[in-house]
Structure formats: structure tokens, C-alpha cells
Amino acid sequence: MDVAIDTPAKTFIEVTEVWVPDGDRLVLAEGDYGALGAFEAASRRESFARGEGLPGKAWAEARPVVLKGFDGSYFKRTEAATAAGLTAAVAIPVFAGSVLKAVLVTLCGDDDSRTGAIEVWREQDGLLMLDDGYYGAAKHFEWVSQHTHFPRGQGLPGGVWAAKTPILMRDLGSGYRFIRADSAAKAGLTTGLGLPVPVPGGKTYVLTLLSAKGTPIARRFELWDARAARNGTANEARLIDGICAREGALWDPDNAGNERTVAAWQGAIGRVLGTGVPLVQGGKPGLAAGYDSMVALPIHQGGELAHIVAWYL
Known part of the structure; x- marks a missing residue:
């Protein structure tokens, strides 16, 4: 029997949405809004043309976009966001080759205690x-991050760049592999998830999600390898790494019998495997380990689904 987890009063991300193409516009497929019902209602009335609003900008410019202030910006739901206490947003386009599958949007609030990081790294002059x-x-x-750069293979962003795969990193404040360990420890950051964001045109983008215990991005992270399905050997995804605040490691590389797989359309991960589109669930029964919400984000390489990353609160 799953035991419910005590969800913290504050999380770093307050809203997550999936916008999908419908003709020449993006429409809301699903979202997790928590108690922000008025903002949810405003969002469900909205749609975006290419280049319009935050989702439309990520679509048109074919890149992840960070927006740290809504007033006077191209953000279309400023009044509703302000009333909900939302102050910043990040839009992550999901492309399969040149085809846009969806745009995942996360929205955050801001106060003196909310700590974490959502970062977009871009290759420039070999760094x-x-x-x-x-x-x-x-x-x-x-400030430290603004003055840091990564060669291929160095640190979490550089490791993702070199491997072209998502990477989960523990103990950011003490791990020698995390270049910004000292400042991460002072900020209370503990867990990092890095993932490539493939876009048309071959530009290199890496997204990093850095979670703190007090206001976590997630309590559980999972990395799934879907390349077996791409290669035609099996229509399934295999868990290759994971960590949970309650359960500890979710995967044991030394125990082949511990391997976990899901087939297409089997559960939430299987749905992403079947559609190639991100999934967001919140406030629904049946989530893994009694969590309140989850996000599953597919990563396409060479136009085919290669990995799925998931995080749960």
C-alpha cells in the first residue's frame, strides 16, 4: 500500500502546463495548477499563435525561453498570474526533428525563502x-552561475552536452563533479537534473533543474531510456536512474533483477512513450508512491524518442 508523502507548504514550481499544436495555434492539453483555480481558468481560455506569448515564443524561436518578469512583457496572462502570485516562467519546446510536439511551461512564485534553479545553457564558441x-x-x-562556463564533459551541463542524455546528480553541495558545489551548499541545493533540449538547426541547449530540500522542484526523479523502442527491439522504456527523498535510490546498476520497464501506453510513462508528448498530472489518484503531481518530459534525438525524464511531488 502506498503511503502519502507530506508535501511541503511551498514548492519551487507552482504551475506546469503542456501546450500542443492544433493547426496554427498552441492549445492547452493539460496542466497542474494546484489551488490556483483562477489562473487555470484564464489559461484554459487562452491559445497562442506562433511567436505569441511565452509558449508561442519558444515555438517560433525553437529554443527554451526564461521569462523572469511579466509586467510590460509579451506574456499574455499577466493580470491572472500576478493575482496568483506567479512571477516567472520557463517554456521548454519539445521537438521531434523539425516537428513541434509540445511546449512545456513551468511557472514559479517568488519570496525570500523559495530557493531552487531552472537554468538554460547554450553553446557559444565551444563552451x-x-x-x-x-x-x-x-x-x-x-551570480556564480552567470560567471561560470562549461567545456564539453565538465559539470552537470557539460556532462549532458557530451553524453547527449539526461543526467541525475546527487549531493550537489559536496559532490566534486558539480563545479558550483560550494555555492550550491550555501543555497541549500541538493539534487540536479540535467537534460538536452534538441531543437531544429543543431544549436545546443541544456536545461538544468536544481532542487532544494526546503522548496523542492521534486521529491522523486526518474530517468527512462526509450532507445530500445526506437531501435525496434522492444516497444518499452527502461528505468536507468532514479532517486526518491523517501525511498532513496530507485535503480541498482549491480542488480540486473531490479530492472524496471514499461510498455507503450502502460501507465503515465507508457503514455509518453506512446505519444512522444509531455504529460502533467496533478490531484489524481494512482500516482506513483502517493505523490500529488508528476511531470514526464520526452527527449527526442534524431527525430525519434530517446529518453523520458519524470519528476514527482
Whole structure:
């Protein structure tokens, strides 16, 4: 029997949405809005043309976009967002080759205690430089990040760049592999998820989600390898790494019998495997381990589904 987890009063991300193409516009497929019913209602009335609003900008420019202030910007739901206490957003386009599958949008609030990081790194002159990021109250860590760059293979962003796969990193404040460990420890950041964001045109983008215990991005992370399905050997995804605040490691590389797989359309991960489109669930029974919400984000390589990353609160 699954035991419900005590969800913290504040999370770093407050809203997550999936916008999908419908003709020449993006429409809301699903979203997790928590108690922000008025903002949800405003969102369900909305749609976006290419280049319009935050989802439309990520679509038109074929890149992840960070927006750290809504007033006077191209953001279309500013009044509803302000009333809900939302202050920043990140849009992540999901492309399969040149075809847009969806845009995943996360929205955050801001106060003196909300700490975490959503970062977008972009390759420039052979190095990964910070394109933009949202850090909440972690101002010193933000400054350090703005003055840090990564060669291929170095740190979490550089490791993702070199491997072209998502990477889950533990103990950010003490791990020698995390280049910004000292400032991460001071900010209370503990777990990092890095993933490639493939886009048309061959430009390199890496997204990193850095979670703190007090205001976590997630309590559980999972990495699934879907390349077996792409290669035609099996229509399934295999869990290759994972960590849970309650359960610890979810995967044991030394125990082949511990391998976990899901087939297409089997559960939430299987749905993403079948559609190639992100999934967001919130406030529904049946989520893994009694969590309240989950996000599953597919990563396409060479036009085919290669990985699925999932996080749960």
C-alpha cells in the first residue's frame, strides 16, 4: 500500500502546463495548477499563435525561453498570474526533428525563502554559457552561475552536452563533479537534473533543474531510456536512474533483477512513450508512491524518442 508523502507548504514550481499544436495555434492539453483555480481558468481560455506569448515564443524561436518578469512583457496572462502570485516562467519546446510536439511551461512564485534553479545553457564558441535562469532567493548562486562556463564533459551541463542524455546528480553541495558545489551548499541545493533540449538547426541547449530540500522542484526523479523502442527491439522504456527523498535510490546498476520497464501506453510513462508528448498530472489518484503531481518530459534525438525524464511531488 502506498503511503502519502507530506508535501511541503511551498514548492519551487507552482504551475506546469503542456501546450500542443492544433493547426496554427498552441492549445492547452493539460496542466497542474494546484489551488490556483483562477489562473487555470484564464489559461484554459487562452491559445497562442506562433511567436505569441511565452509558449508561442519558444515555438517560433525553437529554443527554451526564461521569462523572469511579466509586467510590460509579451506574456499574455499577466493580470491572472500576478493575482496568483506567479512571477516567472520557463517554456521548454519539445521537438521531434523539425516537428513541434509540445511546449512545456513551468511557472514559479517568488519570496525570500523559495530557493531552487531552472537554468538554460547554450553553446557559444565551444563552451556552454548561461543563456538565462530563474533562481528564486538563491541570488549568490545566480551570480556564480552567470560567471561560470562549461567545456564539453565538465559539470552537470557539460556532462549532458557530451553524453547527449539526461543526467541525475546527487549531493550537489559536496559532490566534486558539480563545479558550483560550494555555492550550491550555501543555497541549500541538493539534487540536479540535467537534460538536452534538441531543437531544429543543431544549436545546443541544456536545461538544468536544481532542487532544494526546503522548496523542492521534486521529491522523486526518474530517468527512462526509450532507445530500445526506437531501435525496434522492444516497444518499452527502461528505468536507468532514479532517486526518491523517501525511498532513496530507485535503480541498482549491480542488480540486473531490479530492472524496471514499461510498455507503450502502460501507465503515465507508457503514455509518453506512446505519444512522444509531455504529460502533467496533478490531484489524481494512482500516482506513483502517493505523490500529488508528476511531470514526464520526452527527449527526442534524431527525430525519434530517446529518453523520458519524470519528476514527482
